[in-house]
Amino acid sequence: MDFTFSDEQLAFRDALRSLVDREIRPVANEWEHSGRYPTEIVAAMREMGLFGITTPEEYGGLDLDKVSFTLVFEEIARGWMGIAGILGSHNLSCWIIAHHGTDEQKEQWLPRLATGECRTGIGLTEPGAGTDLQGIRTTATRDGDDYIVRGTKTWITNARHADVLPVLVKTDPTTSPAHHGMSLLLIDTASDGFEVSRDLGKLGYKGTESCELFFDDVRVPRSALLGGVEGRGMQQALSGLEIGRLNIAGRSVGIAQASYDAALKYAKEREAFGRPIADFQAIQLKLADIATQTQAARLMTYWAAAKADSGERIDGEAGMAKYFASETAITASLESMRVHGGYGYSTEFDVERYYRDAPLMSIGEGTNDIMRTVIAKALVGGSLSIG
Template sequence: MVRDFVRREVEPVAAEHDREDTVPHGLIDRMKELGLFGITVPEEYGGMGLDYTTFASIFEELSKGFMTLSGAIGTHHILTYVLTHYGTEEQKQRFLPDLASGRKRGGLALTEPSGGTDMANLQTTATKNGEEYTINGTKMFITNGRYGDMFCLLARTDPDMEPRHKGISCFVVEKGGDGFTVGRDLDKLGYRGLDTSELIFDNFAVPEDNLIGGKEGAGFGMVMSGLETGRINIAARAVGVAQAAFEAAIKYSQGRETFGKPISEHQAIQLKLADMATKIQAARLLVYDAAAKKDTGQRVDLESGMAKLFASEVCLEVAMESMRVHGGAGYIKDLPVERYYRDAPLMVIGEGTNEIMRLVIAKQLLRLPEYQL
């Protein structure tokens, strides 16, 4: 279903949306019709209730055609995950049906101008005033920021709490009302055709009923758990882009001739193709291993971190190698290879930089019982 949608409707228009940096609203509407805004949302709340292995395969297929499209449902699914696993029953009933159908688009308001990796030291505050919280702060690099309707927002409710991550709470913030402004839209190298924006909160009032789970100080753990699924989706995107770059290279190599024969018959090109295909398959297996473990209900900090780290680095390498195989043809905008090359760094940076992924992986390894002295 998704593969056919990508081939018939996405691929013919991807280059135009990338070039013009226009949001493909028509394609996003089709994704709503296909149920892709509620992939893992339980059926009782209007979603498809699918597993994370299927979730990963959907992100791979979308990204193979136009990685930007997967962004429309990426952090949207972090919001649905947090609500599904930590929201009150009233919150699930109120928010999930509209999110699952796509009537409302969600996002994650985590990163700030001062950074996103150091989550425990975020600066946005939420101050309790009667039956409301007053939000003040700025969020940066927010996907769906312009066209999204509601966001999973992290804010500090207790500035004096130590350790500091225990003073962070998680809210559903909805657009509308004074004090919530969408600032500038960011002009990006790649990942074009999707709104990535600044969100500004200036004494913005949020009902206390929008505090996820109805409990202060639990937001850090909620979002960290949600980011496991985010890293699975980022890793799956990387596999999709890498696969597209590889397929472009192997097809081009069979049609392009030098010295009287297709370049695919030159050993130098064959070595590249072999390495590309092998690394992509290894990355894919890491992604689906993490997804399968997530399906069992286990924490997958380690597995999702490994998948995200390895798949994104492979994607960056394969995009470059595909350009090398294409030579000059790969450097011009007539072919999608240069788009793959511009899109690849997003997966290295997004959902935690790869430098942080290495630290997460090492920390988890050092906690494993089998490695204790």
């Protein structure tokens, strides 16, 4: 067993940390509270090639191994979790296109997506369908060589900056089970009838927009059907969620680590009764708990990522990592706030941002209750074994 990163991965981590320290940390609080879009940070991430981390090299991407992929999200989230969201949805979409698209679709979009010249996200969730994607109501009706798309999507990351969106639709609403009639369409956001209606207000996860979308008789050519065959949209979307859960687990570890770093630094600097509060056992116990849980979450996350690199299915492992790491992020941010006392509640300190960002990790890419059922099914089915 080797629990260390390779020299290449360590060098990559150092480059990521340099980017975060130079471009993200100095402005995160100010821009997050003002609602300013991080244009300069996006440009820096483009320059580093981070919009192509899941795109094959033949299309100009980095095609990172899954451990390095997960490192990206841990390190970016240590600086500002919302920025990691910009990369997450984009690279999930690129992965889906790369694995399921036709040759023509890959040639059309992947080279420009890999450089960040074009941007993307993914349109799955609807006002009445989140966890239950089979309950979506957005339809795509055939009209000659086109589809006419009608419906609504919500909580869509990168919507205002996307050039193309894979959108889950029902191409045959009468089919049972429903997922047999669902498809993904690569919708050009410049199409007539496509509208980003509003940005949704959020507790945290700021820096990137989360939007509601309307499709009012949007005409989409049949050539935009992902993979060229109807009825495979649900499988195509779900296949990307395994790496999506590594993304969320990595972000969660980043939040937990940032919470620990802030707590340790503050405990060494803050004095009470003439001594640093780090000398008091009550604070030491909190630091020990945060550190232990964070390291356990990190090891579980990279265990799942390493197994993904072996080519095996990791639904159970990724579910475990996402579940445990996201719960750890919530606990670590709260305990760090407690170490900070009243200052932890101040918007001048980073820890209140960690506290607001952490809960989304228990919801994104499947709620943690869903993760527990995924884990249980993997255990019962034999694809995941413990001990």
